[in-house]
Amino acid sequence: MYRSRLKGRLDKNVLSYMSSINDDLLLLDYDILGSQAHSIMLYEQKLIKKSELKKILDALDSAKKKDLRKLAFEYEDIHEALEAFVVKKAGMEAGGKMHTARSRNDQVALDIRMKARDDINNISIQVIELINKLLFKASQNKDSIMPMYTHLQHAQIGTFSHYLLSYSDILLRDLERLNGCYERVNKSPLGTIAIGGSSINIDRKKTASLLSFSGIVENSIDATTSRDTIIELCFCLSMIMIDLSRIAEDFILWSSSEFDYVELADELTSSSSVMPQKKNPCPLELMRAKAAYVIGLVFSIMAMVKALPSGYSRDLQDTKHVLFRAITITSDSLNIMGSVIETLHVNKKTMLKSAENSYAISLDIAEELVRNGMVFRKTHKVVGELVRVASRTGKNLCNLTENEIRNVAGKELTPLISKIIKNISPKHSVQSRVSVGSPNPKEQIRMIKDRKRKVNGYKLTIEKRSERVHYSFENLARIVKSF
Numbered sequence: 001m002y003r004s005r006l007k008g009r010l011d012k013n014v015l016s017y018m019s020s021i022n023d024d025l026l027l028l029d030y031d032i033l034g035s036q037a038h039s040i041m042l043y044e045q046k047l048i049k050k051s052e053l054k055k056i057l058d059a060l061d062s063a064k065k066k067d068l069r070k071l072a073f074e075y076e077d078i079h080e081a082l083e084a085f086v087v088k089k090a091g092m093e094a095g096g097k098m099h100t101a102r103s104r105n106d107q108v109a110l111d112i113r114m115k116a117r118d119d120i121n122n123i124s125i126q127v128i129e130l131i132n133k134l135l136f137k138a139s140q141n142k143d144s145i146m147p148m149y150t151h152l153q154h155a156q157i158g159t160f161s162h163y164l165l166s167y168s169d170i171l172l173r174d175l176e177r178l179n180g181c182y183e184r185v186n187k188s189p190l191g192t193i194a195i196g197g198s199s200i201n202i203d204r205k206k207t208a209s210l211l212s213f214s215g216i217v218e219n220s221i222d223a224t225t226s227r228d229t230i231i232e233l234c235f236c237l238s239m240i241m242i243d244l245s246r247i248a249e250d251f252i253l254w255s256s257s258e259f260d261y262v263e264l265a266d267e268l269t270s271s272s273s274v275m276p277q278k279k280n281p282c283p284l285e286l287m288r289a290k291a292a293y294v295i296g297l298v299f300s301i302m303a304m305v306k307a308l309p310s311g312y313s314r315d316l317q318d319t320k321h322v323l324f325r326a327i328t329i330t331s332d333s334l335n336i337m338g339s340v341i342e343t344l345h346v347n348k349k350t351m352l353k354s355a356e357n358s359y360a361i362s363l364d365i366a367e368e369l370v371r372n373g374m375v376f377r378k379t380h381k382v383v384g385e386l387v388r389v390a391s392r393t394g395k396n397l398c399n400l401t402e403n404e405i406r407n408v409a410g411k412e413l414t415p416l417i418s419k420i421i422k423n424i425s426p427k428h429s430v431q432s433r434v435s436v437g438s439p440n441p442k443e444q445i446r447m448i449k450d451r452k453r454k455v456n457g458y459k460l461t462i463e464k465r466s467e468r469v470h471y472s473f474e475n476l477a478r479i480v481k482s483f
C-alpha cells in the first residue's frame, strides 16, 4: 500500500524478514483505539467530514470483529494491515483520510506505550500478590529459627520470616520502580508524525486525553525516536527476574537433602527418567535460566538503540520483540513463584536443629559480654578462641567445660562466660536483637503490618490508574457509538 514510489511488490523473503506482524498482533487492539481517537480528533478539528468519520469508525469496528489477524500476514506490519483494511472497507475517499497527519512512527510508539501501560499494571498486581503471599508465609514463620548465611557459611541466627520479609521489601522497591516508569510511559507521542510534526491543525492534547495519557511527549524527534522508557521497563523486569532468581537459588539449595529446610509441593517439581527417588526443583532452575535470558534482553535492547542516528530507524521495530518477551517471561515467573511460596513446606525442626548446632550464636555471646562492660574487640578474640576449641572437638559452645573456658578467657571472666553460654539459645538470640529491622519477633510483627499497609497503598494506586484507563476507553467507545 505504501509503495507509491517503488515499483513492483516487495520481495517475499524480504517481506518475511522485515515483518513484525507476530509481535504486532499484540498491538492490534491498541492500534484500533489509537486510530479511533485520531480520526475523532481529525473530525473535531474539521479536517474530515462527519460522514467520512462514520465510515472510518465503522471500518475500524469491523476490523475488531473480522479476523484481521489472518489477513495481516500479507503486510509489513499491523499499521499497514489496518489502514489497508479501512481503505478497502470505507473506500479511498473516507478511509484514505485516516492517516492524515499521522505516521507509523508515532503510531507504533503510541501502541507500545499503551501496551506497556497495561503490562506495567498487570505485572505490578502480580508483584503485589507475590508480596502478600510472602507476608502471609512470614506471619506463619516468625518463630521458625534458622541460621542466616554470609559467604554461604553460618553467620547469625535468624528466622525464616525475616528472610521472606527481606524479599517483600525488595519486591516493594521493584513496584516503586515500575510506578516511576509508568509515569514516564504514560505520555502520548501521537501527532508527532514521522519526525517533524505537521502543518495540519491537529490537536495532540485531545488524542492524548481520549487515550487517557497524562500528557504528551512534546518534542517530535524524541516522541518518535526514543525508547528509553521501554529500556527502563525492560530493566525493571530484569530486576524482578534477578530477585526471583535469587529466591529460586535459595530454595533449590534449601530443598537439597543436605539442608532439608524446605520442601516444594510435588506439583511444582519434576522427576527423573531413571532415578525413581528424584524430586527436582526444575521450575526454579528454569527461573534462574530465564532471569539470565531477560538480562540478555536488556543488553539487546540497549545495544539496538545505542548507536542509532536521530530519527526513526527500522532497528527500533525489534525493541518491541524484546519488551514483549521480557513481559511474558516475567509474568509467568511471578505466577510460578507465587505458587512456590504458597505451597512451600517449611521444615521448622531441621532449621532449628541447624541453628542449635551452629556457631552462629557467637556474635550474640560477644554482644552479651559487651553489655557486661567488655570491649567489643576483646570479646571477638575470646569468643573466636572458644569457637576454635569447640570446633576442634566438634562440640557446641554450650558444651565447653569450665576448664576449657578458663584456658581461653582466664579465671576472672570464666564465671560470666559460662553463665552466658549456658543460658543463651537460638530463641534467646533472636529475642535479644533490639536494632530496627532485626529478626526479633516483635520487629517481625511490626514489619509485616507495615508492609501490608504499604502494599495496600500501592494496590489502590494501581487499581485507580487502571480504572482511569478503562473508563477513558469506555468513554471513547461511547463517542465512537454516537457517530
Ligand code: ARG
Binding pocket: 020, 076, 077, 104, 105, 108, 312, 314, 316, 317, 318, 320
Ligand atoms: N513496523 C515498524 C515498527 O514496528 C513501524 C513502521 C515504521 N516504518 C517506517 N518505515 N518508518 O517499528
